[in-house]
């Protein structure tokens with residue numbers, strides 16, 4: 208499995224410029240008396256911790272791919288590459304977006320404490336997550352995006368509506384998850400409109416242990432954009448992937464934050480399976496406060512499994528074979544997540 212797609216080609220001059228811009232206007236880390244890099248510091252209201260020592264706790268060894276810029280952290284089971292001034296991380300070849308970019312200081316690389324504790328720790332060592340306890344997994348709610356008068360995204364060339372494909376994949380996934388022994392509840396089983404808060408309400412009333420929302424993407428005026436991305440709820444005190452900076456609303460504790468570490472585990476496994484199965488472009492495992500993710504009382508994930516605005520991808524999405532593969536990938540992702548939380552419970 209070679210999936211190292213994220214080589215950033217940057218001239219030395221540009222790298223130096225970004226370094227200066229990135230470091231000029233902020234307080235520098237206080238060097239310790241021994242001259243060793245600081246263990247932690249604050250930057251733009253975010254707490255940062257030193258990456259090498261954090262990952263060493265989970266048995267990962269650090270080496271520089273490029274000194275002062277790109278660090279590789281590796282164990283027998285995980286390989287992570289983190290780059291100064293970037294939120295993009297390659298984790299076992301998968302594209303994962305941190306909440307805040309890595310920062311280089313005095314020859315060491317730092318990551319935000321929230322990314323350390325709510326992204327990497329649950330992925331590297333689910334059994335080390337002290338709170339909240341690993342959730343149960345019996346009831347799964349599947350949310351077919353859009354419906355009724357809300358068509359979702361469209362491909363005008365081929366006259367395709369997102370709402371039809373989200374329902375088709377959801378019904379296929381339902382069959383697979385019932386076969387795996389889960390109780391499955393749907394937010395819709397036909398072509399009807401369901402308000403976003405109502406979808407979360409259905410999940411919460413059903414006592415959902417897991418919420419999976421299925422969508423297909425589109426972007427106006429960019430017909431070449433393609434690929435899949437996976438979202439889970441943004442942790443409290445962190446900005447969403449699409450936000451340029453922190454906002455006051457990032458500090459709100461939402462129902463969907465109850466299982467922050469488990470959201471990370473769920474999102475990673477679902478995204479990993481979707482990218483592996485569909486072989487599409489990896490647009491990343493990301494964070495957003497979408498209404499359904501914000502309001503559910505369980506771990507939740509939202510998958511954007513391809514672009515209807517890309518004609519090639521739209522053609523594929525319109526085939527039952529693609530949708531069957533997607534449903535199978537989502538079921539595999541649930542299996543991987545279930546295995547991880549079971550391991551965490553039996554520590």
Ligand SMILES: [Zn+2]
Nearest residue numbers: 352359422423
């Ligand atoms: Zn959608």
